[in-house]
Amino acid sequence: MAMGSIGDTLWDVVICGTGLQQSLLALSLSRSGKNILHIDPNDYYGGAEAAFSLQEAESWVDHLATEDKGLFRSASITKPDVVGLSFPRAYSLALAPQLIHARSELLSQLVSSRAYRQVEFLAVGSFYIFKAPIDPEQQPSLVRIPSTREDVFSTTAISAKAKRGLMKFLRFVLDYDSPEQRDAWKPFADKPLVDFLQEHFKMDTELKTYIITLTLSLDGRINTKDGLFIVHRHLTSIGHFGPGFAALYPKWGGISEIAQVACRAGAVGGAVYMLGAGIKSMDTATDEIELELTSGDKVKTKLLVRGEESVGDEPSISRLVAVVDSPLKTLFESTVDGAPTPCVAVVALPPGSLTTPGEADTDPVYVFAHSSGTGECPNGQSVLYLSTMATPNSKEILSRSLESLLLAVDCDRVPQCLYQLYYEQAAGVKQSRLDGLILDLPGPSLSLLMDDASLNHVREAWKKVVGDAVDDAEYMVFTDREPVDDDDDYE
Amino acid sequence: MPKIGSSRPRTSRTRTEEQRQKDLERIKDYRALEDQVRHHAAKNDYSPDVFALTSKLLRLNPEYYTVWNVRRRCLISGLLSKPSPGSSPSKVLPTSSPTATTTTSSADFSSSLSTEIPPAPESQTTGKSGTTAEEDEEQKQQTRQQDQQNDQQILQKELHFTIPLLLESPKCYWIWSYRLWILKQVIERLPVPVARNIWEEELGLTSKMLLRDQRNFHAWGYRRHVVEQLESPELEGKSLVESEFEFTTKKISQNLSNFSAWDSRSKLIPRLLDERNANDEARKAFFEEELNKIGEAINVGPDDQSLWYYHQFLMLNLVNSVEHPTIAPAFTQEERVTYLRREIESIQELLEDYDDAKLIYEALFDYTLYLCQLQGRKPNEQEEKDLKGWLGNLKKLDPMRSGRWADLERDFGLKE
Numbered sequence: 001m002a003m004g005s006i007g008d009t010l011w012d013v014v015i016c017g018t019g020l021q022q023s024l025l026a027l028s029l030s031r032s033g034k035n036i037l038h039i040d041p042n043d044y045y046g047g048a049e050a051a052f053s054l055q056e057a058e059s060w061v062d063h064l065a066t067e068d069k070g071l072f073r074s075a076s077i078t079k080p081d082v083v084g085l086s087f088p089r090a091y092s093l094a095l096a097p098q099l100i101h102a103r104s105e106l107l108s109q110l111v112s113s114r115a116y117r118q119v120e121f122l123a124v125g126s127f128y129i130f131k132a133p134i135d136p137e138q139q140p141s142l143v144r145i146p147s148t149r150e151d152v153f154s155t156t157a158i159s160a161k162a163k164r165g166l167m168k169f170l171r172f173v174l175d176y177d178s179p180e181q182r183d184a185w186k187p188f189a190d191k192p193l194v195d196f197l198q199e200h201f202k203m204d205t206e207l208k209t210y211i212i213t214l215t216l217s218l219d220g221r222i223n224t225k226d227g228l229f230i231v232h233r234h235l236t237s238i239g240h241f242g243p244g245f246a247a248l249y250p251k252w253g254g255i256s257e258i259a260q261v262a263c264r265a266g267a268v269g270g271a272v273y274m275l276g277a278g279i280k281s282m283d284t285a286t287d288e289i290e291l292e293l294t295s296g297d298k299v300k301t302k303l304l305v306r307g308e309e310s311v312g313d314e315p316s317i318s319r320l321v322a323v324v325d326s327p328l329k330t331l332f333e334s335t336v337d338g339a340p341t342p343c344v345a346v347v348a349l350p351p352g353s354l355t356t357p358g359e360a361d362t363d364p365v366y367v368f369a370h371s372s373g374t375g376e377c378p379n380g381q382s383v384l385y386l387s388t389m390a391t392p393n394s395k396e397i398l399s400r401s402l403e404s405l406l407l408a409v410d411c412d413r414v415p416q417c418l419y420q421l422y423y424e425q426a427a428g429v430k431q432s433r434l435d436g437l438i439l440d441l442p443g444p445s446l447s448l449l450m451d452d453a454s455l456n457h458v459r460e461a462w463k464k465v466v467g468d469a470v471d472d473a474e475y476m477v478f479t480d481r482e483p484v485d486d487d488d489d490y491e
Numbered sequence: 492m493p494k495i496g497s498s499r500p501r502t503s504r505t506r507t508e509e510q511r512q513k514d515l516e517r518i519k520d521y522r523a524l525e526d527q528v529r530h531h532a533a534k535n536d537y538s539p540d541v542f543a544l545t546s547k548l549l550r551l552n553p554e555y556y557t558v559w560n561v562r563r564r565c566l567i568s569g570l571l572s573k574p575s576p577g578s579s580p581s582k583v584l585p586t587s588s589p590t591a592t593t594t595t596s597s598a599d600f601s602s603s604l605s606t607e608i609p610p611a612p613e614s615q616t617t618g619k620s621g622t623t624a625e626e627d628e629e630q631k632q633q634t635r636q637q638d639q640q641n642d643q644q645i646l647q648k649e650l651h652f653t654i655p656l657l658l659e660s661p662k663c664y665w666i667w668s669y670r671l672w673i674l675k676q677v678i679e680r681l682p683v684p685v686a687r688n689i690w691e692e693e694l695g696l697t698s699k700m701l702l703r704d705q706r707n708f709h710a711w712g713y714r715r716h717v718v719e720q721l722e723s724p725e726l727e728g729k730s731l732v733e734s735e736f737e738f739t740t741k742k743i744s745q746n747l748s749n750f751s752a753w754d755s756r757s758k759l760i761p762r763l764l765d766e767r768n769a770n771d772e773a774r775k776a777f778f779e780e781e782l783n784k785i786g787e788a789i790n791v792g793p794d795d796q797s798l799w800y801y802h803q804f805l806m807l808n809l810v811n812s813v814e815h816p817t818i819a820p821a822f823t824q825e826e827r828v829t830y831l832r833r834e835i836e837s838i839q840e841l842l843e844d845y846d847d848a849k850l851i852y853e854a855l856f857d858y859t860l861y862l863c864q865l866q867g868r869k870p871n872e873q874e875e876k877d878l879k880g881w882l883g884n885l886k887k888l889d890p891m892r893s894g895r896w897a898d899l900e901r902d903f904g905l906k907e
Contacts (some may be wrong), residue, residue, distance in 0.1 A: 149747060149749060149791050149792060150744060150746065152791045153744070153747055153787055153788055153790075153791050153792075154744055160787075160790050161843075161844075163790055163791055164790060164791070164841070164843075164844040164845070165844065166847075167791050167792075168844060336745070337741070337745060338702050338704055472517060
């Protein structure tokens with residue numbers, strides 16, 4: 001289709017932005033036969049979930065410096081005076097390094113829509129807790145969180161009594177949806193999970209930290225209802241796609257890869273894609289909108305779907321992305337026979353891990369360690385993504401966390417940092433908003449775990465486009481375009 | 492591979508007319524193949540062509556045991572080398588007596604090998620004329636080597652042939668039986684280092700099987716048979732008891748509920764300690780280690796029957812020292828009593844957190860009686876109270892076995 005003619009079509013939908021939600025919308029519509037124009041003011045795919053080469057990261061940071069609005073701010077890049085950084089395209093730094101539980105809704109949708117075939121999923125391995133040394137002369141260490149019965153059996157880090165407590169909780173969570181267990185936690189549903197663990201299980205601080213870490217709750221105050229849901233999903237995800245892991249991570253940049261695959265599916269389905277084109281102005285009428293794009297084109301559409309750019313009420317996060325000159329092998333060891341080698345490991349620094357006397361306890365800091373197996377950095381290096389709640393001190397806290405973590409990892413020498421990217425991200429608006437013919441999808445999630453709830457908004461948008469004639473059961477259910485010879489279809 | 496889940500339409504597989512015709516064709520082909528094989532076998536024709544037919548047929552139906560026998564005859568009557576006159580006895584075809592085994596499951600396997608398979612009538616090998624005795628001997632050596640190489644190729648090809656069949660039908664008795672027969676031929680026909688290698692690979696295969704299905708009872712039996720062969724003089728074997736013990740440790744750490752692993756472990760202990768030439772100190776230390784290990788396991792898995800069985804195995808080692816060989820026969824009476832008391836106490840601690848685990852009450856009941864038995868006395872007042880209490884819990888938690896609890900009440904005079 002020649003570029004000039006995009007003004008001639010009355011589009012069924014114009015989607016603006018190629019973040020995860022908009023891209024999944026394109027995927028969901030890829031067999032609908034609808035006329036779709038999918039644009040993005042950036043000259044890259046992925047929006048707030050993009051993955052950047054070092055070059056792209058630099059442009060992004062420069063661009064943010066000139067802007068005042070938007071969800072990202074205070075971005076900066078530091079390149080220490082250390083040798084070893086490779087060429088820019090050797091890196092693919094993810095803005096949204098989220099983990100995806102094996103039993104998440106996203107994965108079932110990727111499977112039913114066949115898009116999963118285009119993504120290479122890697123296993124997320126161990127979860128660790130950072131332990132400050134008792135003696136300040138000693139090095140800190142990392143303790144693996146046990147999440148199966150066999151893990152609990154083998155670990156030497158907890159007492160027999162504490163192990164029993166942990167086992168009781170694990171059994172409770174696996175059954176948490178039954179009427180009997182519901183009676184126990186319902187009164188605490190909206191209260192913090194830590195309180196429930198204290199009241200009902202008399203859990204000590206250490207065990208509480210294990211459980212909260214599994215939820216990856218950024219403020220450590222996740223409520224009981226949501227917390228139990230996540231722990232339950234973690235536990236039931238273990239072994240779901242293979243032994244020894246509960247979560248997956250897409251190779252080549254995480255969520256951005258899913259967004260790209262989804263857009264590709266959209267394109268194959270006939271959608272027209274335009275990067276570097278945003279909306280300059282619009283003119284709304286009763287049953288169509290006229291958009292003037294920054295490219296100069298004027299297009300008419302029945303529906304416009306955008307991603308919300310305005311800042312919401314929830315707290316912001318601080319993130320530090322650090323490239324280090326070590327493969328950090330001990331973090332990525334597979335602990336189960338027959339399990340794939342993990343490429344992602346999680347380390348939590350609980351509140352108080354770094355506190356010097358007199359200072360207040362900080363929020364937890366979560367670190368996602370990515371090996372070069374993710375394709376995000378060259379061999380021999382690793383990428384560390386540190387996240388915490390944004391506060392006046394959070395930048396410094398992340399810096400100190402990085403330093404401490406590098407001392408705690410079991411290595412022949414302390415790894416050096418080759419590159420650092422820092423930024424803060426505000427929470428967007430949580431709800432979808434439909435105003436006439438304009439549908440604004442909620443802002444991108446700040447969660448470290450792929451959130452099922454966000455997928456509902458995509459489904460609602462899909463419904464808006466396809467109308468009532470289409471059965472809901474058909475959402476994201478496609479057959480392969482070409483015959484594929486594989487064992488997937490035979491159980 | 493990822494399951495597709497509820498979004499997949501659940502339609503019953505109704506065949507179209509086209510599919511039905513295809514099926515009829517397939518049945519026709521199969522019957523034709525089957526007829527061919529039976530026809531040749533009836534004529535005692537076990538030529539390579541028939542061998543090829545059996546390959547086709549067995550791929551379609553590996554359960555057809557008669558055809559496996561036809562295949563065996565094809566190998567013996569032509570494809571494998573003939574035993575040369577004057578060759579060592581160990582290279583002669585097996586007789587019909589089963590090899591001596593100690594475990595029932597290995598016996599099951601090897602007794603299936605004992606079916607006598609008479610070789611098809613063969614032509615006489617004529618000696619060469621006009622050669623010296625030395626040249627003759629050298630010829631014989633060369634031929635023997637050639638034969639062995641040829642046999643090795645064929646036997647390994649046969650092992651390969653069974654693999655895809657096993658993947659599809661992992662519990663098909665006849666495939667395993669054939670595999671074992673081939674492996675026996677390996678011992679009979681090939682030089683010891685080569686044979687050892689192949690059998691070691693087989694051990695690796697059983698590890699893989701037990702990885703896929705950790706509690707496959709048959710796989711454990713098969714593994715024991717393979718280990719026995721590897722330890723045997725025919726394969727110039729040494730004891731594998733240390734590595735097998737280590738293997739059970741690994742399996743347990745992967746899945747505590749592995750009854751077969753705990754069971755295997757208990758059976759290996761006597762030989763393990765003997766081979767280590769363990770003295771009294773070492774034996775006592777070993778016992779203590781095992782007790783700690785099972786204690787850790789029960790601590791996280793109090794509902795697991797296999798764990799309690801192993802714990803009981805250790806307790807019986809303390810109590811039944813006279814009739815049965817035990818781990819540490821040098822324990823004094825005092826030490827035994829101390830261990831029992833200590834265990835009863837720690838098990839009672841478990842009740843703090845697991846007050847509804849019936850196996851805990853059963854263990855407390857049994858071990859209290861063991862203690863009395865050890866000390867040659869009847870339960871004292873406190874113990875009687877405890878026994879009645881635990882029995883009460885058992886009656887509540889396991890009403891289905893009320894008959895059993897009633898028996899115990901009566902036998903030990905514990906009626907309330």
